[in-house]
Amino acid sequence: MNLYAHTPFCASKCAYCALPSAAMAAGDIPADFPELLAKEFSMRWPGGRFSTVYFGGGTPSMLGAGGLARLGLALRRAGLETIRGAEWTVELNPAPGLIGGGVLGTLADMGANRLSFGVQSLDDGVLAMAGRRHTAAEAVAAVSAARAAGFANIGIDLIAGLPGDDECKWRATLAKAADMGLKHMSVYALTVEPGTALARLAAGGGWTPCADGELLDRLSIAEETLAGAGFRRYEISNYAAEGFECRHNLACWRGEDYLGIGPGAASRIALARRANSADWRAWREGLLAGRTPPADNEEELQPADDAEERFIFGLRMAEGVSPDAFARLHPTAAPLAGRWRKALAGLAANGIAAETAPGRWALTPRGREVADSAIEALL
Numbered sequence: 001m002n003l004y005a006h007t008p009f010c011a012s013k014c015a016y017c018a019l020p021s022a023a024m025a026a027g028d029i030p031a032d033f034p035e036l037l038a039k040e041f042s043m044r045w046p047g048g049r050f051s052t053v054y055f056g057g058g059t060p061s062m063l064g065a066g067g068l069a070r071l072g073l074a075l076r077r078a079g080l081e082t083i084r085g086a087e088w089t090v091e092l093n094p095a096p097g098l099i100g101g102g103v104l105g106t107l108a109d110m111g112a113n114r115l116s117f118g119v120q121s122l123d124d125g126v127l128a129m130a131g132r133r134h135t136a137a138e139a140v141a142a143v144s145a146a147r148a149a150g151f152a153n154i155g156i157d158l159i160a161g162l163p164g165d166d167e168c169k170w171r172a173t174l175a176k177a178a179d180m181g182l183k184h185m186s187v188y189a190l191t192v193e194p195g196t197a198l199a200r201l202a203a204g205g206g207w208t209p210c211a212d213g214e215l216l217d218r219l220s221i222a223e224e225t226l227a228g229a230g231f232r233r234y235e236i237s238n239y240a241a242e243g244f245e246c247r248h249n250l251a252c253w254r255g256e257d258y259l260g261i262g263p264g265a266a267s268r269i270a271l272a273r274r275a276n277s278a279d280w281r282a283w284r285e286g287l288l289a290g291r292t293p294p295a296d297n298e299e300e301l302q303p304a305d306d307a308e309e310r311f312i313f314g315l316r317m318a319e320g321v322s323p324d325a326f327a328r329l330h331p332t333a334a335p336l337a338g339r340w341r342k343a344l345a346g347l348a349a350n351g352i353a354a355e356t357a358p359g360r361w362a363l364t365p366r367g368r369e370v371a372d373s374a375i376e377a378l379l
């Protein structure tokens with residue numbers, strides 16, 4: 001079992017972000033938020049110990065060192081138990097005001113052992129246009145501070161195609177990132193989401209987004225640069241030094257169950273799927289009234305649909321998928337294995353997938369560019 005806890009607050013809204021996070025001052029965050037997260041955990045915890053814990057956002061450190069310490073304590077009191085050697089990740093914003101005040105030490109004391117910084121670029125002009133609250137030097141300093149606080153497993157996120165970026169700046173960002181002693185990098189292509197500041201900028205003619213081909217080139221440059229620095233692309237958007245793949249995400253992609261708590265958090269437990277309401281006020285009111293927080297979506301899948309959903313995720317990973325091995329693990333998938341084998345052979349004939357071992361298929365470099373269509377072919 002894997003736990004995801006969502007903190008939906010940010011100090012300000014980044015220009016590209018369409019996540020359901022509320023921009024507010026730290027002092028305006030309800031003081032009972034950590035305890036309410038733990039209350040939801042105790043109401044929805046299906047039992048068992050957790051292999052991974054992931055505090056994501058939003059910006060979890062908006063809770064401050066005190067709030068994070070209370071969250072860790074409240075979850076433990078509510079019954080959170082982790083297996084020996086569990087991975088515990090916390091997402092952080094490297095802005096100085098968001099990692100100071102004892103946050104890093106508190107996270108280490110709590111048992112967190114993996115940090116993921118949202119860096120996005122290492123060019124100050126690009127960071128300013130993206131509405132980030134930190135400079136490149138501050139991002140580098142944040143990683144150094146985390147290392148000094150005892151964290152060895154540190155990663156960052158980067159985004160290709162941000163306004164103001166070009167191939168030269170992108171190469172420079174990748175080269176600097178490769179030199180930061182990191183263990184993990186997530187590299188995403190920018191999508192201009194409706195309702196964001198970037199969508200408004202583009203609509204007003206103030207910026208022209210990169211063409212698809214150019215974005216794909218930037219992702220190829222990332223793969224080449226990071227491979228040269230010892231990072232393996234183990235999933236479409238994720239690179240890691242050997243042994244430092246994100247175990248939380250791997251577990252979710254391999255089809256394990258996860259419990260999501262907090263506004264907007266999603267869960268998959270056996271056949272049940274649930275996405276909490278992203279409205280943090282409704283989430284809070286529900287819990288204060290002693291009710292499970294409202295859901296935006298809640299459904300019980302048929303066993304075959306459940307098996308299909310879990311199988312499909314596997315195709316995003318470099319390790320690929322084996323219909324027969326999956327059917328042995330999930331007997332409800334057995335009737336689907338023949339169809340999957342046929343679809344994968346079809347994708348292989350078109351250069352989208354390749355058989356990497358007898359009965360196991362993975363996406364080719366071309367397949368990774370059209371992953372969503374490849375996944376549709378399996379459905």
Ligand code: SF4
Binds near residue numbers: 017019057093
């Ligand atoms: S810090 Fe992250 S979640 Fe918050 S607005 Fe920026 S990108 Fe979105």
